[in-house]
Amino acid sequence: MKVETVPSMNVKRKKKRELHRFKDIAGSYLFIFPALSLLFVFSIVPIIYLIWLSFTDYSLPNPAVFVGLENFSRMLEDKLFMKSIWNTLVYTFGSMVLGLAAALGIAVLLNRKLKGLRFFKVFYFLPTITSEVITAMIFLWVFDNNLGILNYLLKVFGMESPPAWLLQPTTAMLILIFIGAWRGAAYNTPIFLAALQSVPQSYYEAARLDGANAWKQFLHISLPSIMHILVYSMVMSVIGSFQVVAVVDILTNGGPMDSTMVVIKHVWQQSFEFNYVGYGAALSLVLFPFLLFITWLQLKLSSGKE
């Protein structure tokens, strides 16, 4: 009878363990393979292709011609691109601050369980599920200076020449910010409400015993408790605002005098309307580190506060 030695048993056990580990890892990869392959085909490959295109002069249907850094040097002279970045930043800041503040306010009110709020709960999410195009059309018929309902009412109330809202650079941008904030508030309200509802009631009870009023409770309990959600919403809001195009397209078409030209509209115009696909790729490539930096800055600032 052959007796196995201790070292040979250890080796066998080790091999068995390794086989189990391998099976575990292989199994895990097998499960995430479909998702990863989709991510690879629809995200990673296009990004790599975009990087390649940004170094080419490409006009459909002609083949792409490598031009080195020409597109990037052209970008530095593109005043409209710079203006569109500035306009997008103004829009982003305005709609984010207003939208998140409104969402927080509404969430706090809803969390207070005041009478009649259940009725209101049904409606606050409506702007999010309304398509951007329909939203823009609604506001078009509100703010149009000749046929809009707002100017009609202003005239009824005695104003002789009401403002041409969409034809003045400042008011046109303010209207876009208002619409962005309106949609943003609707989207973020349930997120903030869920976050507020997860704060333990005992904190508030303790604060009340210490004599803290409602404002102090909000400032020192509610706000710090939902800070991580607030930062998440800010990041999403910045990314979402940078992608704004449909509302601008319908309402102002980037005007007056390019005062509402946003960056994605400019990229789209260069790539598809003017057929400078290579240049459009370079423009969108520049946006990536820009967004990454803003996101990093927000995370840094919020972690400092925490």
Added chain:
Amino acid sequence: MRRFLFTILAVLLVLSGCQSAGNSGEKSNEKMDVKPPDRDLVEDGLPAFNEKIASLPKTDLEIWLAADYANEKPIQDAVKEFQSVYPNISVKTVGIEWGDMTNKVKLAVSSGAVPDMAHNHSFAFGAQGLAEPVDDLWKEWGEEDLFLPGGIEDVTWKGVKYGVPIDINTLIYLYNKKAFKKNGIKEAPKTFDELIEVSKKLTNKEKGQYGFVTNASGWSFFGQVVAQGTNILKFDGDKVTANLNDPVVVDTMKKYTDLALVHKASPVPPPQERQTDHPVAMFGTGRAASFISGPWDIARIKNEFPDAYKDLGTAVIPAKEKGSVLGGGSLFVPKGSKNKAASFELMKWFISDKYSIRLAKEMGRHPVKEHQYKDEFFNDPLLKPYVETLKYAQPYKLEAYPEANDAWGKALRSVFDGADVEKTLDNAQEVAEKSINYAK
């Protein structure tokens, strides 16, 4: 069990591969015996039976028409009748938004999955290398002389034909006869200066009524430029140069925008890209007494504002010369399609006497052949100025250079927003020159 399932799957995959290979192979070679119909097609207002098309193997045509054409009855009936005469050709119609057609065709041509027919302005697609030249098929057809010169212009770029015009239109002056009578104005203005005076007279600030409605569409304003006797592009053989800051263009833009900015006889156009709804709404609701648009708005006013239609009058554009911008559209074969001949034959059917008149009556899309205007339908007095202007209308060729086209439209918009006319047109000229050079 697992092995069994794997085997079944593998067999199914192999079989499906064989099936698809079999289909495509079969379709491309299968011949059909197509005989001429018993009736005389020409007598029925259709193109003569084409032996060449009848002798083609089984062919699938995919045609991309503008969304507001694709499902209309005259188009569908033409396709159906075409297929009954040529059963070897089957046609699949796809509706695409007019504004999306350029991108869709560009992507299709680049990817190699091209349709066999598309619908837009053929010359612009020919200029960008996206359409097949069809001079040989035109020569074979031999009916070029029947077309209005503007229709041929819409398919021609640098002497090469890239398609077949399907319909044509141009701009006219539409006015409210009752408002004119009420203000003691006996007839429509004949010059631009008269237009200014009449518009001022018809404006009533207290009631919020305007004499005229301007619009900020570069295409539409080009009609004014043509009517004043010039063009924004100069053609010298194959050489094209920009002429956006020509003194006549500068003067016309100044006068046109002054109607709103200085004389306050028109509202400042809204900022949206789509400029067609605002003038009709202003006119239809009685807030404006006149505007410039195409015959399609006659039908729109009739349907949407029947009261305004009762007092509607039309006239040629008030200007020094005759003419305006030439609109409409044309059909072309996107680059790379292998079914050029069959596609071209179907185009001939769409604009045959039988279907052209139906397109006009049922869809408000007017014919491209001169003799088709002898139909009693065009005796309508509202259409007379339109038919008269058609002879002198010029196509908007700036569309072949998308960036220049954008600069032109933006220039008009900026002037309405308060920019200096001369400086703005100088800048637009610079952009247009660059764009034209890049295209070379």
